Amino acid sequence: MSFGPHLLLALLEGAVTACVLAVTALGLSLVFGVMRIVNVAHGEFYMLGAVVAWFCASLTGGSALGGFLLALVCAPLVVAGLAIATDWLVLRRVNYHPESTIVATIGLLYLLQQAVLSGYGPDARPVEAPIYFRVAFPWFGYSGYKLVVIGASVMLLLGTWAVLARTRAGLCMRATQQDPEMALAHGVPVRLVYTAVFAAGAMLAAVAGVLIVPIQQAHYLMGLDPLLLSFIVVIIGGLGSLRGTVVAAFVIGMSDGVISMFFSPTLAKILATLLVALVLVVRPSGLFGERP
Amino acid sequence: MSADTQRTHAIRTGSSPVTRRALLKAGAGAAAAGAASLALAPLSRIAWAAGSDEPIRIGFQVHRTGIGATYGRWYERTANAAATYLNENGGIAGRPVELVPEDDGTDPKRGAEVVEKFATAHGVDFVYGPLFSHVVIGSAPRAGELKMPYFVVSEGYHVASGSLNRYVFQPGITDVRAQVQAMAPWVAGNLGRRVTMMFPDYAFGYDHRDYFSAAVEAQGGSIAAKIAIPPTESSFTKYFPQVPADTEVLYHVMVGPGVLTFVKEMGEHYGSNRPQIFGFIDSLEGVDIASPGLSFLEGTYLWEALPRYADGLDSDANRHYRERVGINDEGASVDDPKDVSTNSHMFGCWETLFVIKRAVEESGYRSRNPDDVAALIEALEGFDSFDEGIPHPQGYKEFNGALHQCYGRQFISEVREGRLAVVHTTSIEDGKYEAEADYTTQSL
Numbered sequence: 204m205s206f207g208p209h210l211l212l213a214l215l216e217g218a219v220t221a222c223v224l225a226v227t228a229l230g231l232s233l234v235f236g237v238m239r240i241v242n243v244a245h246g247e248f249y250m251l252g253a254v255v256a257w258f259c260a261s262l263t264g265g266s267a268l269g270g271f272l273l274a275l276v277c278a279p280l281v282v283a284g285l286a287i288a289t290d291w292l293v294l295r296r297v298n299y300h301p302e303s304t305i306v307a308t309i310g311l312l313y314l315l316q317q318a319v320l321s322g323y324g325p326d327a328r329p330v331e332a333p334i335y336f337r338v339a340f341p342w343f344g345y346s347g348y349k350l351v352v353i354g355a356s357v358m359l360l361l362g363t364w365a366v367l368a369r370t371r372a373g374l375c376m377r378a379t380q381q382d383p384e385m386a387l388a389h390g391v392p393v394r395l396v397y398t399a400v401f402a403a404g405a406m407l408a409a410v411a412g413v414l415i416v417p418i419q420q421a422h423y424l425m426g427l428d429p430l431l432l433s434f435i436v437v438i439i440g441g442l443g444s445l446r447g448t449v450v451a452a453f454v455i456g457m458s459d460g461v462i463s464m465f466f467s468p469t470l471a472k473i474l475a476t477l478l479v480a481l482v483l484v485v486r487p488s489g490l491f492g493e494r495p
Numbered sequence: 496m497s498a499d500t501q502r503t504h505a506i507r508t509g510s511s512p513v514t515r516r517a518l519l520k521a522g523a524g525a526a527a528a529g530a531a532s533l534a535l536a537p538l539s540r541i542a543w544a545a546g547s548d549e550p551i552r553i554g555f556q557v558h559r560t561g562i563g564a565t566y567g568r569w570y571e572r573t574a575n576a577a578a579t580y581l582n583e584n585g586g587i588a589g590r591p592v593e594l595v596p597e598d599d600g601t602d603p604k605r606g607a608e609v610v611e612k613f614a615t616a617h618g619v620d621f622v623y624g625p626l627f628s629h630v631v632i633g634s635a636p637r638a639g640e641l642k643m644p645y646f647v648v649s650e651g652y653h654v655a656s657g658s659l660n661r662y663v664f665q666p667g668i669t670d671v672r673a674q675v676q677a678m679a680p681w682v683a684g685n686l687g688r689r690v691t692m693m694f695p696d697y698a699f700g701y702d703h704r705d706y707f708s709a710a711v712e713a714q715g716g717s718i719a720a721k722i723a724i725p726p727t728e729s730s731f732t733k734y735f736p737q738v739p740a741d742t743e744v745l746y747h748v749m750v751g752p753g754v755l756t757f758v759k760e761m762g763e764h765y766g767s768n769r770p771q772i773f774g775f776i777d778s779l780e781g782v783d784i785a786s787p788g789l790s791f792l793e794g795t796y797l798w799e800a801l802p803r804y805a806d807g808l809d810s811d812a813n814r815h816y817r818e819r820v821g822i823n824d825e826g827a828s829v830d831d832p833k834d835v836s837t838n839s840h841m842f843g844c845w846e847t848l849f850v851i852k853r854a855v856e857e858s859g860y861r862s863r864n865p866d867d868v869a870a871l872i873e874a875l876e877g878f879d880s881f882d883e884g885i886p887h888p889q890g891y892k893e894f895n896g897a898l899h900q901c902y903g904r905q906f907i908s909e910v911r912e913g914r915l916a917v918v919h920t921t922s923i924e925d926g927k928y929e930a931e932a933d934y935t936t937q938s939l
Contacts, residue, residue, distance in 0.1 A: 209736050216732050267787075325564030327752030331787050337763055343736070344766040419729045422752045424561075428729070464733045468725065 208342035209464065217460020219349045219418075222356030223411050225452035227429050228436040229363060229445060230407030236443030237380045237400045240299055243308040246430030247315040248286065248405040252278040252412025253330075253421040254323055260330045271333035274413045279406035286405035290398045299397065312426075319423040332417035352414050359410060360449060367445065376400060380443065435475050439482050441492025451490065550593040551586070551855065553578075553848075554613030554622040556634070561601030562726060562751040563627045565781035566837045570624055570648065571596060573841040576819045577848040580885075587852045588860075595619055603633025610634050614641045620863050621646060623847055626840065627750075628653060628699040635659040642868060642939075646851060648843035650674070652702045655900035657932020661939060664875055664899045667847030668800065668840065669892075671702040673926030677905050678773075678798055679710030681919055686771040686796065687743025688716035693734065694748050696723035703748050703775070724757075726750060731757045735764040748775035755782050762791035772796070776803070776908075780837040783827070785913035792910045799906040799915065800839040801889045807906065807917040808890075816845060816888035825914075842889045849886030850878070869939045875899075876935055893923055897933040902926055 231245045255278040260270035289311060297303035336347035367373035378386040379396045387393045411429070412421075419425065436455055440447030455475050462471040482489060555574055558567030578592045586592055595617050599606040606625060613619045621644040625631050628651035635653075638645035639660030646664050647654065652672040654665040682690070690711055694700035700723060708718045719739040724731065731753070738745060749757045758778055772795035784792065802808045803826035805817060820841070821829045828834040854860070858874035860867045876896035883891045892903040902923050908915040 212732070212736055216730070220730075320560060325560045325567075326781075327565075327755070329755050329786065335787065337766060339766060344763050345732075346760070346763045419756060420752060425729070460733070464736060468728070468733070 205342075208340065210461070211340070212343055212345070213461045213464035214457065215345060215349070215460075216464065217457035218353050219456075220459050221453045221456020222353045222360075223415050224429070224432055224436060224456050225449050226356050226359050226411040226414075227408050228433040228440075228448050228452050229360065230404035230411075231433045232437045232440065232443060232445060232448040233363075233376075233407070234401055234404035235437065236445070237376050238299060238397050240294065240301055240304040241308070242401075242404065243305060243430070244289075244311040244315060245308075245404070245408055245433060246426030246428075247312050248282050248408035248426075249412040249415075249429050250319065250421075250423065250426035251282050251285070251315065252409030253416040253419075253425060254319055254412075254423075255281050255409070256413045256416045257323075257328050257330050257421040267331040267335075268333040270330070271413070271417075274330075275410065278409045278413045282405045282409035283402040286402040287398055290401045294397075294401065295394075316423055316426070323421075323423065325423065327420040327422040329420045330416045346418070348417055352418070355414055356411075359407070363407070364445070372399070432475075435479050437489075438479050439489060441489025444489065444491040447489055447491025548590060550591040551588070552593045552595055552617065552619040553851070554610075554617055554619035555594045555596040556599050556606065556609050556613070556622055556625045557596050558601040558626060558630070559596075559598035561599075563601035563630070566626050566840060567598075567601070569781070569837045569841045570626060570844050573820050573844040574624060574848065576821070577845045580819055581848065581852060588856045592848070599625065599630060599634070601627050601630060603630050606630040606634035607637040610637045610641065610643065610645070614643050618863075620644075620860075621851060623851065624648060624844060626650075628702075629697050631663075632659075632698055635663045638662050642865070643863075644868060644871060646847050648840070648847055650840065650843075651699050652706065653698060655895070655898040655930075655932065657898075657934065661872065661899075661934045661937040664850075666850040666875070666878070666881075666894060666899075666901050667845070668843035668901070669903050669905065669926065670900050671699065672706040672928055673902050674798065674800070674905055675703055675707035676710045676928060677921040677925035678907065679707060679714050679716075680925065681907055681921070682744060682746070682773050682796075683711055683714035683716045686773055688714070689719050689741055689743040690716060690746050691720045691722065691738045691742040691744070691770075692718065692746045693722045693724060693738075695726045695750055697726055699750070700724075700726075700748070703746075707746065724749065727753075729753050729756065731760045732764065735761065738770075742770045744771045744773055745769070746773050747778050749778040750780075754778050754780070755786065758782075758792065759788040762788060766791065774798070776800075776839045780839065781835050783833070783835050784910060784915060790913075793912075795910050796918070797908050797910065797915065798839075799908050799917070800903075801842045802906055802908060802915065802917050803836070803838045804915055807908065807915065810883070810888070812884050812888040815885055816842065820845070846881070846887050846889065846892075850875070850881065852886075853878070865939075872939060891923075895930065897935050898930055899934050 227249055231242060234240065234242050256274035259274035259277055263270040263273060293307050294304055297307055332348040334348060334351065338345045338347050367376060375391045375396050378391050379393050383393050436451045437448055440451030459471045462474060557571050558564060574594055578594050581587060581592050597609045597612060599609045610622055613622050622638060623646035625634060625647050626649050628649055631647045631649045631651060632653055635645060639662045643662060645662050648667050649665060650668055650671050652670045653659055654663055655670050692704060692707065694703045704721050711718065719742045720737060722734055722737050724734055775798045805824040822836050823829050826836050826838050854871050854875045858870040860871045878894045878896060880894060881887045881892045890904050892901045894901045904923060905921045906917050907919040909918045
């Protein structure tokens with residue numbers, strides 16, 4: 204394959220990775236920005252999204268589109284319910300203390316993973332894509348569903364931005380992010396905002412899981428990679444900066460696509476990790492993060 | 496006075512009560528132990544002589560979780576079916592068989608711990624069952640140190656290569672080197688001579704890479720590219736552009752949770768404009784050939800060790816085996832047609848248990864003491880073949896006692912109308928190679 208088509212394929216693959224990563228990392232970034240806690244179990248919410256999508260697909264039987272639409276509704280709701288329960292039962296009890304929440308969410312990570320292992324099993328199970336078509340370029344073919352994933356992710360990112368920038372709920376979140384005490388003094392229900400933000404972050408991860416499962420299959424260990432990449436993205440972009448998260452997701456996703464296509468996937472991971480180290484040394488608050 | 500001179504002084508003068516007491520204590524202890532062993536030894540001998548029904552306990556090291564879970568589930572079903580059959584038919588040397596399963600998480604480090612646990616906590620007679628080559632290579636040294644007979648159902652060339660130890664045997668499934676060597680003449684003669692290989696980036700994949708490439712070159716063919724893929728990879732689109740345009744045959748062998756994605760993305764990449772494709776069924780073990788997105792596989796070829804569809808090998812032994820394990824004519828579970836078996840590998844668990852039975856009965860093995868274990872291993876090393884029949888449904892096998900490895904026929908199947916149809920059966924001769932090891936020279 205000559206250089207041009209090869210690059211096109213690399214960019215397409217990079218775009219899919221970048222879009223799904225942006226949605227996943229946005230959830231992590233939102234939670235950190237507003238609540239100042241690190242959710243180590245974020246990848247498991249992504250995995251749960253994929254597993255719920257499999258259950259929805261097997262419930263609806265024949266219709267792949269029906270199962271997918273059902274999953275798009277059910278997965279975020281199930282995962283949000285779990286996130287709210289976590290917030291009430293765990294995070295509140297440790298008073299959102301940064302270090303305690305890290306330990307608590309590590310525990311949650313294992314709980315969720317093992318629960319899925321016992322309930323759903325150790326297999327990687329496929330979910331049929333809601334629409335299947337092959338885009339035939341002159342040099343190679345490409346999955347049409349992957350293009351749908353790119354479109355859906357961009358819409359989700361725009362939607363999240365609109366909620367944060369244009370709605371009263373978004374205003375409360377931004378106020379809480381800037382100064383929780385002052386927000387409380389102005390009548391913002393900070394505790395409720397915390398719960399809502401934690402649920403919203405988990406929902407974004409779950410939707411990303413639903414979008415990816417027709418490409419990757421649902422498996423109980425699938426949350427580990429996105430968690431690592433999300434951390435990389437959030438650190439590079441600047442903890443708490445949504446714009447930074449999206450930009451960093453595209454930098455990491457596209458470079459992953461291109462480098463792993465022309466060189467090797469391992470090199471792509473090495474470079475991403477090096478970039479994190481570099482950012483931490485040169486600009487610890489991230490590319491778009493506020494200086495402390 | 497230094498400690499040494501004090502002790503010398505005490506012994507010489509006989510004046511130290513401590514030394515005398517210590518001597519007395521040691522003497523009494525030894526006497527008690529001797530009396531106890533004298534009392535116990537005849538009892539245990541009487542028990543064996545009377546035909547004890549104490550079970551033979553076999554540790555079953557299984558990949559219940561991790562990337563080998565699909566294989567593990569079927570390995571366990573097959574091993575249980577074989578044990579049930581044996582117990583209904585007199586057990587092993589008149590003793591019932593008891594399988595003690597332990598999950599190793601398809602993890603080499605955990606595998607070694609599981610072997611240790613079998614030996615120390617469970618006190619089993621033998622260990623059997625692991626498949627994934629990195630787990631076998633990680634666990635086998637511990638089995639050797641513990642002098643624990645260790646029966647693997649792994650395919651890898653690591654047993655016959657001589658890199659493991661005298662306690663490790665693979666009597667139930669042909670190794671990869673013999674398999675790929677038997678495939679090469681057919682592939683080069685029927686599909687093409689310019690081959691690109693895609694394989695998992697660890698020991699099992701390297702066996703394919705090294706021995707298939709050598710075998711194809713011996714047939715006058717050449718390798719266009721060798722593409723190694725990390726076993727935990729979840730997306731494969733990026734690897735297909737590395738396949739050179741002059742490739743006549745794409746050779747694939749993949750394992751792990753991503754196999755279906757791999758085959759689907761291969762179809763998306765090539766569509767109908769594809770090279771000839773020859774794969775190992777490993778890329779599709781546990782996967783329904785008629786899955787959506789796999790229609791491009793029509794007219795491609797796959798290696799099978801034992802045909803997935805019942806009509807691929809129509810024999811009484813094979814029918815009996817399939818019925819006992821519980822798979823239907825399509826190779827899926829009789830309870831759940833969506834649960835497709837790993838039929839080209841799991842028969843090894845069935846056959847291995849019967850080899851263990853024969854070795855125990857011929858060697859007079861009774862318990863895991865050094866003499867009995869040595870007799871068992873020497874009996875195994877003396878085997879030269881296994882006849883086709885209920886114990887060996889996959890077919891007649893030759894066994895090389897020096898290499899601890901068996902050799903059987905292999906099958907090549909074509910994908911036709913979403914099914915697999917056998918088009919070629921190799922002979923044992925096709926897979927023969929020069930032996931590079933001799934375990935019998937190692938001490939026991």
